[in-house]
Amino acid sequence: MSLSLQMLGTGGAFAKQYFNNNALLSVENFTLLIDCGITAPISSHQIGRTPDEIDAILITHIHGDHVGGLEEFAFRMKFQYGRKPVLYISEKLVQPLWENTLKGGLTQEGISSLEDAFEVHTLKEGIPYSLSPNLTVELIQTPHIPGKDSYSLYINQEVFYSADMTFQPELLMKLVRERGCRTILHEVQFISPGAVHTTLDELRSLPEDIQQMMYLMHYADDMENYIGKTGPMQFLRQHEIYSL
Numbered sequence: 001m002s003l004s005l006q007m008l009g010t011g012g013a014f015a016k017q018y019f020n021n022n023a024l025l026s027v028e029n030f031t032l033l034i035d036c037g038i039t040a041p042i043s044s045h046q047i048g049r050t051p052d053e054i055d056a057i058l059i060t061h062i063h064g065d066h067v068g069g070l071e072e073f074a075f076r077m078k079f080q081y082g083r084k085p086v087l088y089i090s091e092k093l094v095q096p097l098w099e100n101t102l103k104g105g106l107t108q109e110g111i112s113s114l115e116d117a118f119e120v121h122t123l124k125e126g127i128p129y130s131l132s133p134n135l136t137v138e139l140i141q142t143p144h145i146p147g148k149d150s151y152s153l154y155i156n157q158e159v160f161y162s163a164d165m166t167f168q169p170e171l172l173m174k175l176v177r178e179r180g181c182r183t184i185l186h187e188v189q190f191i192s193p194g195a196v197h198t199t200l201d202e203l204r205s206l207p208e209d210i211q212q213m214m215y216l217m218h219y220a221d222d223m224e225n226y227i228g229k230t231g232p233m234q235f236l237r238q239h240e241i242y243s244l
């Protein structure tokens, strides 16, 4: 069963030419929104998608470009569509997402916890969960900011979707050599050192066969300057529909 991918945005946190790096992943009649950043509402609007068409949201980590659109999403679902959005999230992110990101805006009569605003499904790392009959997602914790939990995704045991993360060549090699990974959607930073992200130079150091299965995302506004400089790796384009 092939997966359909449409990025709501492919930009890094400070990009202005591209929306936040959020993805619509569809299989059969089920659509998952991977991260819901500040620009998710305007980007969805531009492609004519409304919140009620999204069956579930999954959050990788708590930065604005990944969670900044959740307040609007929850309020629209409550007041325009009369129901709670389904939210898949690491058990470790529930408390910080509510206490540090959403509590201020969403708290009112009838809403005093994350569960009051969303139908929350907590996920443990390392376990594939069935979100729909043809979609499984496994959280893989990957390093981003020290002390801040962040989770990449292993989708249907064949597609790796990186959260924001530092370069983890051993993980990528293991996924491809031992776990059947055939497609990698990876964040990229053009300027070294990566610090909290993975650089283009680091990705270019991977074996050629792994670069061939890689699409680049979460990039800066000068992406066009790097066309032709990424070896076999291709840039994902926002709003284009890919069959994975």
Ligand SMILES: O=c1ccn([C@@H]2O[C@@H]3COP(=O)(O)O[C@H]3[C@H]2O)c(=O)[nH]1
Residues within 6 Å of the ligand: 012, 013, 014, 063, 064, 065, 145, 164, 195, 196
């Ligand atoms: O220790 C830090 C924390 C943050 N930042 C910047 O803030 C951005 C937050 O969103 P992001 O994770 O997509 O990208 C991050 C970086 O651009 C950083 O350079 N070093």
Ligand SMILES: [Zn+2]
Residues within 6 Å of the ligand: 012, 013, 021, 063, 065, 066, 164, 218
């Ligand atoms: Zn980010």
Ligand SMILES: [Zn+2]
Residues within 6 Å of the ligand: 061, 063, 144, 164
């Ligand atoms: Zn981040």
